[in-house]
Every structure is written in C-alpha cells, then in structure tokens.
Amino acid sequence: MSADQAGLLVPDPPVTSLEDYRDRGGGQGLERARELGPELTVKELRLARLRGRGGGGFPTGDKWASIRAASGRHRYAVCNAAEGEPATFKDRAILRANPYQVVEGLAIAALTVGAREAFIGVKASFGPEREGLTRAAQELARAGLLEGLTVSIAAGPDEYLFGEEKALLEVIEGNDPLPRLLPPFIHGLFATAPQLGWEAHAPETGHVAEHESNPTLVNNCETLANVPHILSRGAEWFRSLGTEASPGTIVCTIVGDVARPTVVELEMGTTLAELVERGGGPLPGRTLKAAFSGVANAVIRARDLGTPMTYEDMKAIGSGLGAAGFAVYDDSACMVEVARAFSRFLAVESCGQCPPCKLGSGQITNALEQLQAGRATDDDIERIGGWLRSVTDGNRCYLAVEEQVLVSSILQAFPDEVAAHLEAPCPLPRPILVPKIVDLGDGRVVYDERQARKRPDWTYEGEPAARVG
Ligand SMILES: Cc1cc2nc3c(=O)[nH]c(=O)nc-3n(C[C@H](O)[C@H](O)[C@H](O)COP(=O)(O)O)c2cc1C
Numbered sequence: 001m002s003a004d005q006a007g008l009l010v011p012d013p014p015v016t017s018l019e020d021y022r023d024r025g026g027g028q029g030l031e032r033a034r035e036l037g038p039e040l041t042v043k044e045l046r047l048a049r050l051r052g053r054g055g056g057g058f059p060t061g062d063k064w065a066s067i068r069a070a071s072g073r074h075r076y077a078v079c080n081a082a083e084g085e086p087a088t089f090k091d092r093a094i095l096r097a098n099p100y101q102v103v104e105g106l107a108i109a110a111l112t113v114g115a116r117e118a119f120i121g122v123k124a125s126f127g128p129e130r131e132g133l134t135r136a137a138q139e140l141a142r143a144g145l146l147e148g149l150t151v152s153i154a155a156g157p158d159e160y161l162f163g164e165e166k167a168l169l170e171v172i173e174g175n176d177p178l179p180r181l182l183p184p185f186i187h188g189l190f191a192t193a194p195q196l197g198w199e200a201h202a203p204e205t206g207h208v209a210e211h212e213s214n215p216t217l218v219n220n221c222e223t224l225a226n227v228p229h230i231l232s233r234g235a236e237w238f239r240s241l242g243t244e245a246s247p248g249t250i251v252c253t254i255v256g257d258v259a260r261p262t263v264v265e266l267e268m269g270t271t272l273a274e275l276v277e278r279g280g281g282p283l284p285g286r287t288l289k290a291a292f293s294g295v296a297n298a299v300i301r302a303r304d305l306g307t308p309m310t311y312e313d314m315k316a317i318g319s320g321l322g323a324a325g326f327a328v329y330d331d332s333a334c335m336v337e338v339a340r341a342f343s344r345f346l347a348v349e350s351c352g353q354c355p356p357c358k359l360g361s362g363q364i365t366n367a368l369e370q371l372q373a374g375r376a377t378d379d380d381i382e383r384i385g386g387w388l389r390s391v392t393d394g395n396r397c398y399l400a401v402e403e404q405v406l407v408s409s410i411l412q413a414f415p416d417e418v419a420a421h422l423e424a425p426c427p428l429p430r431p432i433l434v435p436k437i438v439d440l441g442d443g444r445v446v447y448d449e450r451q452a453r454k455r456p457d458w459t460y461e462g463e464p465a466a467r468v469g
C-alpha cells in the first residue's frame with residue numbers, strides 16, 4: 001500500500017450509515033474479537049504493535065492487558081475525542097469520515113477489558129463530530145452489535161485540559177476539567193476509593209459497600225479507530241505498513257506557514273518534509289525555520305525536517321511525534337514570539353492545582369513578553385531559566401512538563417534570536433496565534449481567535465464570565 005492509498009481511517013467518500021459501513025467490511029473486527037476472546041484479542045494487538053495516537057505512543061495491547069489485570073469489580077472504557085492539542089485536526093477528520101470505526105473500536109476495547117459501560121468524551125463545540133458519533137452509536141446498538149454495552153457521549157468544554165485523561169474522567173463525572181491525582185487504571189470512573197491511599201474520615205453516609213477503584217481504559221479516538229481494521233485484517237497486515245517499531249498509518253495535520261494546510265493519512269515513516277509538501281510546501285520565497293508537533297515536544301529545527309514520522313525517529317532528534325499535528329514556521333517568524341505565544345497558551349490553560357505550574361508558566365510568559373518588547377535583561381533570562389527548572393515541581397499532569405520542554409528547547413535552539421531581543425525590540429514583529437484549530441478543509445485553516453483573549457482564570461476579555469464546565 002502506498003502512502004496515498006492509505007485512506008483506511010479517513011475514507012473518501014465518508015461512511016454515512018451503518019449499512020454503508022457494513023458494505024465496506026465494518027463490524028468484522030467486533031466479530032473476530034468475540035471469536036478470539038479477550039486474551040487472544042490483547043495478543044493480536046500486541047502482535048500488531050499498535051501504539052496510542054493520543055500523543056504518548058504507549059503500546060495499546062499493554063494498556064489493555066494492564067486494565068484486565070487491575071483489581072476492581074467494575075471497569076469502564078473511554079474514548080478520548082477531546083482533540084485539544086494545537087495544530088491537530090486528525091480526530092475530527094476521522095470522525096467526519098467514519099465515526100462507526102471509532103465506536104466499533106471502543107466496543108472491542110470494552111469487551112476485552114470487561115466493561116459494560118463506555119463513554120466518548122468529545123467537545124460540545126464539535127457539532128458534526130458529536131452528531132456522527134451519536135448516530136453511529138445508536139445505529140450499532142439498534143442493530144444489536146453492541147450486545148449489552150452502553151455507549152454514552154459526554155460533551156465537554158473547550159479547555160485544553162479536557163483531553164488530559166485524568167481531567168477527562170472528571171468531566172465525564174460532571175466536573176470541571178481539573179486532572180485528578182491518580183491515573184485511570186488505578187482510580188477510574190466513579191471510583192470511590194480514597195485517592196491519597198488513606199482514609200482521613202469514615203466512609204461517607206450511605207456508603208455501605210467496599211470502596212471501588214473501577215479501573216478505566218482511556219484511549220485516543222484514532223487509536224480505537226485502528227482496532228477494528230487490525231482485528232479484521234490481522235496483525236501481520238498492520239505490521240506490513242509503517243516501520244518495525246511504529247507500524248500502521250498515521251493521520252497527520254500540517255498547518256502554519258504552508259500554502260495549503262491539510263489533514264492527510266500517511267504510512268508511518270513518511271518524512272516530515274513530505275508532509276510539508278502535502279501542505280503545499282512553504283509560502284513563495286520563504287524557507288522553513290522550525291516545526292512543532294503540537295505544544296508537548298521540543299522544537300524541530302529545519303535541518304531535521306527529513307526525519308521520518310515515527311515514535312523512534314522523532315525521539316532520536318530530541319523531539320516527539322505527539323499527535324502528528326505539525327505547525328511549521330518560516331524565516332518571517334520570530335522564535336521568541338512563538339515561545340511567548342505557546343507559553344501563554346500553556347500558562348492560561350494550566351488549572352492551578354499545582355502552584356509551581358500555574359505561577360511558573362505565568363512568570364515565564366511575562367518574562368518572554370518583556371523579551372519580545374526589547375525590555376528584558378540578562379537577569380530576566382536567568383529568571384526564565386529558574387522558573388523552567390521548577391515549573392514541574394509536584395505536577396499532577398504533563399502540562400507543566402510541556403512548558404518546560406517546549407520553552408527551553410526554543411531558547412536553546414535559537415540563542416541568536418534571544419540575544420538580538422536583549423539589544424532591541426523584535427526584528428520580526430509578526431504576531432503568532434497559537435494554532436488551536438476550529439476548522440480545517442479545502443486548504444484553509446481556521447484558528448480559535450478567542451484563545452488570545454482567554455485569561456488565566458479561564459474567562460475571556462470582553463465577555464461576561466461564565467462557568468467552564
Ligand atoms: C494537557 C494534555 C492534553 C491532552 N489532550 C489530549 C487530547 O485532546 N486527546 C487525546 O487523545 N489525548 C490527549 N492527551 C493525552 C491523554 O492524557 C492520554 O494519554 C491519551 O488519551 C491516551 O490514549 P492513547 O494511549 O490511545 O494515546 C493530553 C495530555 C495532556 C497532558
């Protein structure tokens with residue numbers, strides 16, 4: 001299969017009904033999972049070497065096995081379709097093209113880990129995707145394919161943290177997107193066990209049963225979309241695509257300083273340079289300076305654009321594949337401004353449960369603003385270094401690490417640009433908007449312009465304050 005023919009997860013034309021889905025082979029993965037039973041299903045996923053597409057690349061078969069092995073009477077399966085990573089539109093592309101494969105993948109996951117209830121967390125603002133998911137879940141249930149499994153759609157807020165798995169569970173439980181302490185496989189949905197490991201008080205009134213930890217599986221939307229195809233076609237077929245350590249296809253997003261921003265499904269191992277070409281290449285007369293795989297990894301320099309898009313190759317250049325959503329910047333962009341914009345995004349989105357994260361990312365952002373305005377001194381650079389070292393202290397979630405990794409990588413990769421700002425105001429005064437995507441299609445991308453007005457308390461300048469959840 002060539003990269004072009006991939007079309008597996010993003011079929012064209014889109015799948016519009018269960019009948020259409022079944023005509024194209026849909027439902028066979030679930031059938032095979034029932035024949036195999038949970039143990040062999042996990043074995044098949046391990047053989048396929050599928051890795052989580054939510055950003056971390058964690059081996060999916062191992063994750064499913066750990067939920068099966070965890071103690072607890074109730075289990076849940078959750079699909080993460082929150083898609084909040086900047087520069088990423090792939091889950092929405094998958095959901096628009098074929099929501100049925102995602103629900104089928106979730107049903108296979110639930111069956112395998114022993115869950116009777118499953119949830120799909122999706123932003124309330126993702127209208128067409130929510131409709132597609134609801135329709136797919138209803139049609140699959142009506143056709144008897146879900147066999148006693150209840151699939152519910154949980155609509156969540158626009159906050160970046162909604163996609164963080166511990167915050168996602170909070171939202172499904174009806175709370176704000178504040179990451180809880182323990183991971184989902186230890187403290188799952190509707191768990192009653194105390195999170196700190198000891199009880200500071202007697203069980204709540206009316207709590208008669210033993211405490212429940214409800215181990216919960218959380219997988220990204222694209223991860224689950226892969227599952228029915230792997231089961232129906234076999235692990236060997238999946239491994240025939242991509243590379244040894246990163247098999248399969250990956251749905252990539254390319255935005256920023258390219259002629260035609262797009263989402264495209266490619267074989268793993270395709271180079272980032274080829275993805276840039278798929279996005280129409282750089283703008284006329286411009287050369288690319290840097291790329292970012294969302295805001296969770298170190299900057300990728302122009303000299304590394306030939307790197308294959310695999311977990312191992314991206315790691316080898318000191319960055320990461322993330323959710324394969326890339327924002328690229330050309331020689332008209334100021335890297336201090338990029339650092340400021342990304343740092344501000346993370347500082348605003350930080351929930352503040354861990355003071356060094358909220359305070360530190362805010363201070364780093366302030367200092368970068370001073371630097372950008374040509375008002376910073378060497379002392380301010382020192383101060384940024386100090387905050388970067390402590391911003392992760394006591395962190396509950398990975399957002400604080402993102403701030404540390406991303407900002408320090410930019411400052412290290414572009415020391416001349418930093419130095420130039422110490423002597424005079426920015427030589428490339430072009431404002432950078434964080435590429436938080438609202439819509440993408442026909443070579444045009446729409447970013448969330450409201451984000452620039454979002455304040456650290458999650459209210460918006462110029463708008464009446466409203467509760468987030
Ligand atoms: C701040 C933050 C935001 C995240 N946002 C998303 C998201 O929008 N979608 C997603 O699938 N994973 C997101 N993740 C990763 C999830 O926590 C989790 O690792 C993922 O859903 C696991 O699925 P996978 O194993 O299939 O990759 C985020 C993580 C962090 C720290």
Ligand code: SF4
Nearest residue numbers: 351352353354357397
């Ligand atoms: S690390 Fe930051 S974003 Fe994560 S829980 Fe703590 S304060 Fe919130």
